[in-house]
Amino acid sequence: MYKVAVIVGSARPTSSNLKLAKALEKLAAGKLSFQYLRIDNLPFYDEALWDNPPEVVVQLKRDIAAADAVLFVTPEYNRSIPGVLKNALDWPSRPYGEGVWSHKPAAIAGATGGASGTAAAQAHLRSILPMMGLALMGAPEIYFQSRPGAFDENGEITDERVRTNLTIWVDRFSDWIARFATPATEVAARKAS
Numbered sequence: 470m471y472k473v474a475v476i477v478g479s480a481r482p483t484s485s486n487l488k489l490a491k492a493l494e495k496l497a498a499g500k501l502s503f504q505y506l507r508i509d510n511l512p513f514y515d516e517a518l519w520d521n522p523p524e525v526v527v528q529l530k531r532d533i534a535a536a537d538a539v540l541f542v543t544p545e546y547n548r549s550i551p552g553v554l555k556n557a558l559d560w561p562s563r564p565y566g567e568g569v570w571s572h573k574p575a576a577i578a579g580a581t582g583g584a585s586g587t588a589a590a591q592a593h594l595r596s597i598l599p600m601m602g603l604a605l606m607g608a609p610e611i612y613f614q615s616r617p618g619a620f621d622e623n624g625e626i627t628d629e630r631v632r633t634n635l636t637i638w639v640d641r642f643s644d645w646i647a648r649f650a651t652p653a654t655e656v657a658a659r660k661a662s
């Protein structure tokens with residue numbers, strides 16, 4: 470089973486993006502195991518902090534390096550990604566030459582109450598991730614409109630058609646990871662060279 474590091478771009482406990490991630494986790498049961506990485510406790514990026522890097526930063530890098538893939542589930546803030554998410558992208562990309570994003574299979578999803586379903590935020594994220602070397606799945610996409618009643622009391626997505634599409638999405642992401650996941654032996658060889 471592939472280990473997926475999940476990064477949610479919203480810190481609030483009632484986040485609709487966290488709910489969407491949890492719904493995807495249920496649909497992926499038996500195929501993917503989700504590990505939720507905390508990003509709201511990271512300091513703002515500061516190059517000087519690498520002299521004595523904060524443990525939360527070191528741990529985030531370790532967790533990403535240990536994952537087979539990364540899933541970003543993000544809200545849209547003012548037609549882009551939230552600052553907390555951008556900060557969490559920047560830390561693991563450094564120090565130069567020691568980033569942990571490179572070659573990591575990845576996918577994006579997003580939820581908002583708005584009709585655009587975070588399309589603008591996702592477009593920005595799509596311009597960032599490949600530049601950092603992630604192997605980003607282009608399609609299918611998830612633009613989730615989080616209307617009242619979109620999730621039931623168990624966190625299940627109420628719209629059956631949407632649930633079916635998300636099940637297909639999970640299968641495609643699993644296939645994507647199988648195609649691009651770096652075997653542990655190769656990672657070790659890269660580190661040694």
Ligand code: FNR
Binds near residue numbers: 582587
């Ligand atoms: C928003 N929201 C929002 N929604 C959207 O579809 N497009 C946008 O540009 C914005 N801009 C925006 C800016 C700021 C500062 C906030 C706080 C919110 C609404 C936002 O998508 C909505 O609150 C989501 O529910 C937030 O995600 P979580 O916290 O529910 O995961």
